[in-house]
Amino acid sequence: MKALLEVENLHTKIGQFSILQGVSLSVCEHTIHVLLGRNGAGKTTTLRTMMGYLRPVPGIIRFEDQELTGIATFRIARYGIGYMPEDHNLFANLTVEENLLLSLPKQDTHVRSQIAKMLDLFPDLRVAWRRPAGTLSGGQRQMLALASVLVSKPRLLLVDEPSKGLSPRFVERIGDALEQLRSETTIVLVEQNFYLAKRIGDYVTVLDEGHTVYSGEMQSFAASDELQKRYLGLQTDKKGGAK
Amino acid sequence: MMSTFFTLALDGISNSALYFLMAAGLTLIFGLLRVINFAHGGLFVWGAYAATFLYSAMHQFWLSLCAGILIGGLLGWLLERGLLTAVYGDGNQQLLLTMGVLILLSELIEIPFGRDPVLATVPPILHHSWVIDHVTIVAYSLFTIGMGACIFGILVYLLQKTRVGLIIRAGVNNQSLVEARGIPIRRLFTIVFLLGAALAGFAGALAGPYYGSITPSMGMDMQLNAFITVVLGGLGSLSGSLIGSLLIGLTTSFVSYYTPSFAVLANVLLMTLVLLVRPQGLFGEGEIV
Numbered sequence: 383m384k385a386l387l388e389v390e391n392l393h394t395k396i397g398q399f400s401i402l403q404g405v406s407l408s409v410c411e412h413t414i415h416v417l418l419g420r421n422g423a424g425k426t427t428t429l430r431t432m433m434g435y436l437r438p439v440p441g442i443i444r445f446e447d448q449e450l451t452g453i454a455t456f457r458i459a460r461y462g463i464g465y466m467p468e469d470h471n472l473f474a475n476l477t478v479e480e481n482l483l484l485s486l487p488k489q490d491t492h493v494r495s496q497i498a499k500m501l502d503l504f505p506d507l508r509v510a511w512r513r514p515a516g517t518l519s520g521g522q523r524q525m526l527a528l529a530s531v532l533v534s535k536p537r538l539l540l541v542d543e544p545s546k547g548l549s550p551r552f553v554e555r556i557g558d559a560l561e562q563l564r565s566e567t568t569i570v571l572v573e574q575n576f577y578l579a580k581r582i583g584d585y586v587t588v589l590d591e592g593h594t595v596y597s598g599e600m601q602s603f604a605a606s607d608e609l610q611k612r613y614l615g616l617q618t619d620k621k622g623g624a625k
Numbered sequence: 626m627m628s629t630f631f632t633l634a635l636d637g638i639s640n641s642a643l644y645f646l647m648a649a650g651l652t653l654i655f656g657l658l659r660v661i662n663f664a665h666g667g668l669f670v671w672g673a674y675a676a677t678f679l680y681s682a683m684h685q686f687w688l689s690l691c692a693g694i695l696i697g698g699l700l701g702w703l704l705e706r707g708l709l710t711a712v713y714g715d716g717n718q719q720l721l722l723t724m725g726v727l728i729l730l731s732e733l734i735e736i737p738f739g740r741d742p743v744l745a746t747v748p749p750i751l752h753h754s755w756v757i758d759h760v761t762i763v764a765y766s767l768f769t770i771g772m773g774a775c776i777f778g779i780l781v782y783l784l785q786k787t788r789v790g791l792i793i794r795a796g797v798n799n800q801s802l803v804e805a806r807g808i809p810i811r812r813l814f815t816i817v818f819l820l821g822a823a824l825a826g827f828a829g830a831l832a833g834p835y836y837g838s839i840t841p842s843m844g845m846d847m848q849l850n851a852f853i854t855v856v857l858g859g860l861g862s863l864s865g866s867l868i869g870s871l872l873i874g875l876t877t878s879f880v881s882y883y884t885p886s887f888a889v890l891a892n893v894l895l896m897t898l899v900l901l902v903r904p905q906g907l908f909g910e911g912e913i914v
């Protein structure tokens with residue numbers, strides 16, 4: 383299968399620090415590709431580089447046949463790439479409704495149906511419709527953040543730790559939502575919760591100290607304690623509920 | 626006694642309208658671009674001269690107001706595109722640069738027009754005043770207040786009801802996320818700066834007939850009071866600018882009636898007092914409207 387997103391040998395500096403020093407991954411259409419790695423491995427920086435906030439030197443990012451390196455963030459978004467950052471991923475001073483509306487270009491004729499779809503996917507948002515996003519609970523915030531990326535129907539979705547700080551109930555809900563989306567879009571998911579990653583991921587890439595150290599199918603990765611121990615340092619228990 | 630109070634109050638409120646037009650632009654520009662535009666007073670003085678000379682040449686009052694708006698907007702556009710883009714994110718550079726532009730713009734005015742005050746006349750339709758119960762009501766003051774109120778209404782509408790307003794409010798909160806939504810934030814910077822600059826030019830155009838004469842140094846004086854106004858009201862807040870401009874306008878009017886030389890000092894004291902109690906200003910940060 384031809385890759386929708388092809389990332390080759392990214393090297394990204396922040397200030398004088400070399401943060402990424404060889405990140406590669408290849409993402410096929412309609413799959414969920416999980417990025418794993420310890421804290422500080424460079425997962426967030428990889429997504430930020432893909433979105434054009436940071437410029438890789440050298441490095442290649444190809445989306446379909448379009449080279450994204452050196453292109454402004456807003457143009458990258460317009461190619462159909464949605465990004466949910468790890469932090470500050472919504473507009474706290476805008477209402478839930480306004481957060482969603484902002485993602486839709488004004489010439490979009492399907493505003494209502496798109497928004498209705500998000501409310502079906504995340505019913506919790508319905509009750510908070512006119513409240514400022516800053517007043518929502520942690521779970522509601524993550525759902526809104528995800529919904530306001532999804533509402534514009536991105537072809538590729540970059541999601542950075544959507545389950546961070548959420549109770550198991552909300553982690554499940556986010557997982558369900560992402561899984562449902564596989565048929566419509568393609569997802570690159572940064573996820574520390576290995577249980578969730580294993581459940582919904584098709585492919586996995588592991589980063590360490592700014593390098594890609596492993597890439598492969600999630601099924602074989604999840605089945606092998608050996609691989610997990612080597613790349614994640616995980617101590618798996620009998621039930622496989624590693625953390 | 627009461628009549629003096631009301632006369633001064635009315636004068637103070639029309640003063641406030643001018644401060645508000647300046648402060649609104651300053652606060653919007655700060656909210657989005659994180660730039661305190663000390664050149665704002667320079668746009669004000671150019672607006673005043675453009676309007677005054679157009680009016681004395683053509684006797685078209687509305688056209689003269691438009692000239693103020695245009696010259697303010699044009700200078701603002703040049704300033705943002707030509708100079709500010711190079712120093713975004715660097716507060717010290719912005720301060721030096723915009724201060725320098727304020728001085729430059731004020732000095733440039735002196736070359737053709739000199740330092741002496743130039744007469745600015747009120748157009749005949751607005752050249753009225755009434756005395757009711759010993760309270761003097763000046764038509765041009767009412768007109769100035771009306772203009773200030775209109776602009777406040779338009780800005781609130783723009784921010785709350787339009788897509789551009791939505792994007793501005795979003796940008797004030799989280800710039801990089803606005804970009805991720807496919808919106809070019811830099812274009813918005815230009816729009817907001819131009820809008821604020823046009824308002825400063827408009828304030829200048831209104832101020833000429835209001836003061837009766839204009840001088841090259843009027844921009845510097847206005848800059849000081851407008852700066853006090855936005856800091857007092859809370860940088861980045863439009864409502865804060867409204868309240869701040871009322872406080873400063875009224876204080877200026879009352880204090881300069883009784884002890885003219887203390888007007889600026891009184892405003893500075895007022896600002897200091899408010900900042901001691903609320904360091905973020907009356908309306909603080911976060912909510913622009």
Ligand SMILES: Nc1ncnc2c1ncn2[C@@H]1O[C@H](COP(=O)(O)OP(=O)(O)O)[C@@H](O)[C@H]1O
Pocket residue numbers: 396397399401419420421422423424425426427428
């Ligand atoms: N703005 C920054 N300035 C300096 N170092 C940074 C900055 N952002 C991230 N880093 C460093 O880059 C490394 C990778 O960070 P990040 O991509 O956030 O990791 P992850 O998302 O995998 O936890 C970390 O060591 C972090 O300290």
Ligand SMILES: [Mg+2]
Pocket residue numbers: 425426427468542
């Ligand atoms: Mg991270």
